[in-house]
Amino acid sequence: MANSEGRIASGTTLASLFATRYSLFALLFAAGAAASPASAQFIERKELSYAAAKAVAENALEACKARGYAVSVVVVDRGGLTVVSLRADGASPHTIENARRKAYTAMTFKMTTAEFIKRMATEPVRREQTTLPNVIAIDGGVPIKAGNEVVGGIGMSGSPGVDSECVMAGMEKAKDLLQ
Numbered sequence: 755m756a757n758s759e760g761r762i763a764s765g766t767t768l769a770s771l772f773a774t775r776y777s778l779f780a781l782l783f784a785a786g787a788a789a790s791p792a793s794a795q796f797i798e799r800k801e802l803s804y805a806a807a808k809a810v811a812e813n814a815l816e817a818c819k820a821r822g823y824a825v826s827v828v829v830v831d832r833g834g835l836t837v838v839s840l841r842a843d844g845a846s847p848h849t850i851e852n853a854r855r856k857a858y859t860a861m862t863f864k865m866t867t868a869e870f871i872k873r874m875a876t877e878p879v880r881r882e883q884t885t886l887p888n889v890i891a892i893d894g895g896v897p898i899k900a901g902n903e904v905v906g907g908i909g910m911s912g913s914p915g916v917d918s919e920c921v922m923a924g925m926e927k928a929k930d931l932l933q
Contacts (some may be wrong), residue, residue, distance in 0.1 A: 825913050825917070
């Protein structure tokens with residue numbers, strides 16, 4: 755091996771040097787592998803299914819139709835991507851985009867858009883966040899939860915003042931799918 759001056763001592767073979775270095779490397783590798791559990795490699799989480807998204811959207815649309823409103827409803831997944839988009843006969847063209855942005859805002863901030871609007875008064879950063887792409891501060895967006903985990907968002911547009919009520923009615927009818 756090496757002496758105090760860092761030189762290889764006489765009688766040390768090349769094989770013993772490699773064996774020592776290999777052993778040290780193997781020891782460090784084993785220590786690192788033992789420190790990180792196998793479960794740290796993947797994140798387990800619930801995902802919003804198409805069936806659940808479709809059921810919530812259809813039920814919300816029907817709830818507002820029963821009140822005499824032609825609306826649009828959009829459901830997004832946890833990544834903000836559209837899963838379901840419905841536009842009732844007679845709904846104004848802008849309602850589909852408003853609904854999508856409401857759903858995205860509710861999913862992103864994990865709160866209703868009504869709560870987001872309320873917090874704008876006390877948390878100045880909320881007003882600044884409305885400049886982010888796809889964020890909108892209009893009532894009618896609700897996060898979709900499976901248990902306590904936000905798995906998506908739903909937004910509705912076209913029924914002034916009752917968008918959130920229709921969304922909640924739709925979620926209530928489909929609650930068994932959101933477990």
